[in-house]
Amino acid sequence: MKEDNDIRPPSLPLRFLRWFCDPAVLEDVEGDLLELYHRRSEHDVKQARRKLTTDVLLLFRPGIIRKFQLPDNSFSMFRNYLTVALRSARRYRGHTALNLLSLIIGIASCMVILLWIQDEMSVDQFHEKKDRIYKVWRNMHQxxxxxxxxxxxxxPVVVSLGNDFPEVEDATLIGWDMETIFRMDDEVDYEIGKYASPEFFRIFSYSFLAGNPGTALSDLSSIVISDRIAEKYFGRDWRDGKILGKTITVGSNQKDFQVSGVFEHPGSKSSLEFDWIINAQEYIQQNDWVESWYNGGFAICFTLRENATLQPFQDKILQLINENTNYEADERLFVNHFDDNYLHSNFENGRPSGGRIQYVRILFVIAIFILVIACINFMNLATARSSRRTREIGVRKVLGAQKAALRQQFFVESFIMSITAVVAALLVVAAVLPYFNSISEKELSLNLGDPKLWIGLGVVTLISGLLSGFYPAMLLPSFRTITSLKGHSKQTVGGVRMREGLVVFQFILSILLITATLVVNQQMNYILSKNLGLNKDNVIFTRLDGDLRTQMEVYKSTLQTSPAVESVTATSGNPLSYGRSSGSAQWAGKDPDEEVEINVMSVDEDFVNTMGIELLLGRNFDPQLATDTSNYLINQVAADIIAFEDPIDQDLTLWGQTGKIVGVIKDFHMSSMYEPIAPLIIRNDPSSTFVAFIRTKGDIQQALEAIENAHKELSPGYPFSYEFLDQDFAAAYRTEMTLSKIVRIFAFISILICCLGLFGLSSFSAEQRLKEIGIRKVYGASVMRIITLLSWGYTKLILVALVLAIPLSFYLLRQWLNNFEFRIELGASAFITATVITLLIGAVTVGLKFWQAAITNPVQTLRED
Amino acid sequence: MSRRYLGEFEEIVLLTVAVLDGKGYGIAIKDDIEQRLERKVSVGAMRTALKRLEGKGYLKSELGEPTAKRGGKRKRFFQVTHAGREVLEQVMDARKRLWQAIPYTSIDFKFA
Known part of the structure; x- marks a missing residue:
């Protein structure tokens, strides 16, 4: 450490200056700098040092920098380096292969991850006006x-955007994904699409194959469909141009729509996915409740005019809802860039709190880890190997090679390796991408025309070449010439320490990845097997189509005749992913200013039994009691909010209907595990149910047949489709499952690369100590004894890495788990498993080579001297 | 014309060297500009300007005695050459002609 009162000028910047500065002006410039330094240091030494450094950096400019000239023989020297590099690579084939292999695996993994990240970042980036497209969000202050x-x-917000905000160019409503029935002659199926304003296609740049995006939705009876749907309902030859104006029957009320446009299905490049778009006005006409300031029926996106600024607009829109609802509920609006939403989709307390971006970051870190581990291998193996090259270096020095030239030689070697590795990695990536795509559910491809790819490759080559060449290039030329020439230069203690340090570092990274993989898996299993408050196994659910809803009693009794069906219930939605809520529930003693959003679900009286929900207080709905149709069940969270001492038989008013609370049910999860359980009011209203849940027993196939037959009989003309509740639930965590799979793969790869490095190092040290082993054997040491002796050095390193890595991973993983509202306790088991795995892998890798060395006949190793 | 071109900063450096009349070396020139014109001058910018001016033949220089304050390095004193003097006069001349060409009303804006 430098003392504070050290008044000498810092030497590093001055050395840099002497190196680059034109000798004609160097003396004068340096004199100026020193004079300035002395003057400044009278006030403040530290500042003077800092200023000197900045001055030197500012002097690094054309005009001051000297002309650098390459020596004349540079080309033939370069050729010589190539020859020597190839020769030594060929001479130690095993070594070279090992070295290249870890580098290739490392670079290939890194490339795959970067491709994945690039794909994630490119979602929603294809809209031409993306810089001006914003999405409106609503913060409900509870x-x-x-x-x-x-x-x-x-x-009404969209109306106001059009009338009162001149800075808004176009604004559109975007409805939720809706599954609607399409009919065309014999072809009948459900298709997912959206209701949107006519401006939709002016704001977003979905490419049209037929029709005019600007006007396609202007008519209420128009429909715009994807090329997929066009082909499905109009046949392969829809492209002959006559599709526009053709009629298709849509919806349960069988209304006819005219095709006014066909767009190309955007696929995964768009966060919005849909197969059809109908004018939102069509929906509003049938559902006038959405035309209210109190309901949120649509998402809204808009484009700002090109010269408009966002801030004044933000200020104006903030209180738009409150101004129109007399501040009854505190609801404020804000907007963000539409293309930010894919990666930053989570909000916590009104502020963005991550989303997929977290996975992008995690994988980016893993990519760096893997590359670093691979480069460290290269570095370690090259330095370890250096003892074989000392004679060559000695001879070169004697012949007049300068250190700089020797350094160049090593960099040339490491760059030959890294370029070879990058080219090979490119081939590997091309070969494995299809497999990776099927795992990651992406459509990644190597686009060789993309300049970004080449820049990326260049950077990776540069980084791995520099990283792996750096240490040997600095270390080897600094050996003393005499010792080099003798050819048995002892490894310097510093060199060995450095190598050991790097091995420890590699293992720390690997252990981090192993523990992370284990804990992420545990958390995922926990979520998927957690008691959700209802029994999701053996439940089939299906849509109630056509006349089914009015014939529920017949439907139920038909199904009950099948021995494979246990019970049937109808609800207004999937209880495991439920989001319909209301802020208008009233109860005695409720603070009139209190704002609470409560989920509202409509069910029939079989709901509690069929779903296996526990009734904590009171009773279930009773079909015998006519008054029960206006009564309610609530969950524990709602009971706590309503805060009655005894909620049973208390009055509750919802949507103008006053009834009694007849029972309290145990909480069940209605949304993702990232969120707490919401309060819930259950209405006994079979007329507003849309989905049937059927609990099966025994043969599922038999149950499915029974259900299908009931559907065919009671709602002919509707296609029958069904889903399993547990699978549907698991699908909600698909992102997590996929990503944890990806993380697992790359964690494994990083360990593999680590082991390759360890294997190389141990084979090197076994080779170096062959004679020692021979002598020990002559004196009667057992094979086991020798293996333990040799392995101890590396076991020590792994132990050190474990001691350092475990607290670190504990800390990082706790941070990650904090994202989940319901999470596992971070126990010792993951860390113990990781320790065992690491030690085992390390022992096997090291032991294998040492065992080979230990069983060698000492005669072979000792006869030479 | 283009050969005789003088940048704004170059002009200031050249003028300052003339002001210092043979006693101008790196730091002295920098200090003088900073005091007289109240603007910050980096060693790098000034050094490039000096080098360029010397290359154009507007400045000549000679080495002085080494001093301990400069770590035993010699000072390089600059002086304006005849060509330098000419170019300065040309610049001034050009400015003067431009000022004279400005119509009275346009300068009068202060009183509006």
């Missing part, structure tokens, strides 16, 4: 202080 953020915006 009286508990919590802020709920939703994309459901009252429909």
């Amino acid at each position: 009286s508990s202080g919590e802020i709920l953020t939703t994309q459901g915006i009252p429909q």
Whole structure:
């Protein structure tokens, strides 16, 4: 450490200056700098040092920098380096292969991850106006202080955007994904699409194959469909141009729509996915409740005019809802860039709190880890190997090679390796991408025309070449010439320490990845097997189509005749992913200013039994009691909010209907595990149910047949489709499952690369100590004894890495788990498993080579001297 | 014309060297500009300007005695050459002609 009162000028910047500065002006410039330094250091030494450094950096400019000239023989020297590099690579084939292999695996993995990241970043980037497209969000300030953020915006907001905000160019409503029935002659199926305003296709750049995007939705009876749907309902020859104006029957009320446009299905490049778009006005006409400031029926996106600024607009829109609802509920609007939403989709207390971006970051870190581990291998193996090259270096020095030239030689060697590795990695990536795509559910491809790819490759080559060449290039030329020439230069203690340090570092990275993989898996299993508050196994659910809803009694009794069906219930939605809520529930003693969003679900009286929900207080709905149709069940969270001493038989008013609370049910999860359980009111209203849940027993196939037959009989003309509740639930965590699979693969790869390095190092040290082993054997040491002796050095390193890595990974993983509202306790088991795995892998790798060395006949190793 | 071109900063450096009349070396020139014109001058910018001016033949220089304050390095004193003097006069001349060409009303804006 430098003392504070050290008044000498810093030497590093001055050395740099002497190196680059034109000798004609060097003396004068340096004199100026020193004079300035002395003057400045009278006030403040530290500042003077800093200023000297900045001055030197500012002097690094054309005009001051001297002309650098390559020596004349540079080309033939370069050729010589190539020859020597190839010779030594060929001479130690095993070594070279090992070295290259780890570098190739490392670079290939890194490339795959970067491709994946690039793909994630490119979502929604294809819209021409993306810089001006914004999405409106609504923050609902609850009286508990919590802020709920939703994309459901009252429909009048879009009207106001059009009338009162001149800076808005176009604004569109975007409905939720809707599954609607399409009919065309014999072809009948459900298709997912959206209701949107006519401006939709002016704002977003979905490419049209037929029709005019600007006007396609102007008519209420128009429909715009994807090329996929066009082909499905109009046949392969829809492209002959006559599709526009053709009629297709859509919806349960069988209305006819005219095709006014066909767009190319955007695929995974777009976060919005849909197969059809119908004018939102069509929906509003049938559902006038959405035309209210109190309901959020649509998402809203808009484009700002090119010269408009966002801030004044933000200020104006903030209180738009409150101004129109007399501040009844504190609901504020804000907007963000539409293309940010794919990666930053989570909001916590009204502020963005990550989303997929977290996975992008995790994988980016893993990519760096893997590359670093691979480069360290290269570095370690090259330095370890250096003892074989000392004679060559000695001879070169004697012949007049300067250190700089020797360094160049090593960099040339490491760059030959890294370029070879990058080219090979490119081939590997091309070969494995299809497999990776099927795992990651992406359509990644190597686009050789993309300049970014080449820049990326260049950077990777540069980094791996520099990293792996750096240490040997600095270390080897600095050996003393005499010792080099003798050919048995002892490894310097510093060199060995450095190598050991790097091995420890590699293992720390690997252990981090192993523990992370284990804990992520544990958490995922926990979520998927957690008691959700209802029994999701053996439940089939299916849509109630056509006349089914009005014939529920017949439907139920038909199904009950099948021995494979246990019970049947109808609800207004999937209880495991439920989001319909209301802020208008009233109860005695409720603070009139209190704002609480409560989920509302409509069910029939078989709901509690069929879903296996526990009734904590009171009773279930009773079909015998006519008055029960206006009564309610609530969950524990709702009971706590309503805060009755005894909630049973208390009055509750919802949507103008007053009834009694007849029972309290145990909480069950209605949304992702990232969020707490919401309060819930259950209405006994079979007329607003849309989905049937059927609990099966025994043969599922038999149950499915029974259900299908019942559907065919009671709602002919509707296609029958079904899903399993547990699978549907698992699908909600698909992102996590996929990503944890990807993380697992790359964690494994990093360990593999680590082991390759360890294997190389141990084979090197076994080779170096062959004579020692021979002598020990002559004196009667056992094979086991020798293996333990040799392995101890590396076991020590792995132990050190474990001691350092475990607290670190504990800390990082706890941070990650904090994202989940419901999470596992971070126990010792993951860390113990990781320790065992690491030690085992390390022992096997090292032991294998040492065992080979230990069983060698000492005669072979000792006869030479 | 283009050969005789003088940048704004170059002009200031050249003028300052003339002001210092043979006693101008790196730091002295920098200090003088900073004091007189109240603007910050980096060693790098000034050094490039000096080098360029010397290359154009507007400045000549000679080495002085080494001093301990400069770590035993010699000072290089600059002087304006005849060509330098000419170019300065040309610049001034050009400015003067431009000032004279400005119509009275345009300068009068202060009183509006």
